[in-house]
Amino acid sequence: AQSVTQPDIHITVSEGASLELRCNYSYGATPYLFWYVQSPGQGLQLLLKYFSGDTLVQGIKGFEAEFKRSQSSFNLRKPSVHWSDAAEYFCAVTNNAGNMLTFGGGTRLMVKP
Amino acid sequence: EAQVTQNPRYLITVTGKKLTVTCSQNMNHEYMSWYRQDPGLGLRQIYYSMNVEVTDKGDVPEGYKVSRKEKRNFPLILESPSPNQTSLYFCASSPGTGHSSYEQYFGPGTRLTVT
16 A cells, blocks of 8 residues: 655745755655645645656646655755745645545744844 | 635534535636645545536545536535534646646645534
């Protein structure tokens, strides 16, 4: 069975600082990976996705993520955080049929002025 | 505007009173799914549907029913709600064919409280 672990429940960074959110997955085949963001009281918005090819993927709002097969990781990064990035971030993996999307527990990001 | 809509957005009900949360998408997507979100657990899949009249269980289907009679609609039914079904529910859809179509589009959520 597939699974996703986000080790950090809460992270606080200063505005302008760099950010890395960790994600580790477990899946027997080549994974299809996603990062979603959920602003307070809102639904989920897709930040970026990885299916194959270049292991460094670019997303919206200046985010990027790197797929590392050897470490079973798909960490999300941003070089300079803005106050509007405060939200909850979810990593997810889907099976090859695309019908079972499994989420991690989420990381809540707080941004200090 | 392409979107997934859910109704109601907020619902407070009592144990045992049947309820239905509707979900509709206007993107002609084949795949639809329901999730519940609980603190610390992320989102967990309840049921999904690959196409009309085709539904299957996700990770936490107990206490829920679904139907897919039309492509655009995928209602979630709680026949006898219990307090442990108090949660935030999301409906999602995707084109469903080919891995590049696996991106799911989420509705705004329905916050359900069962007392």
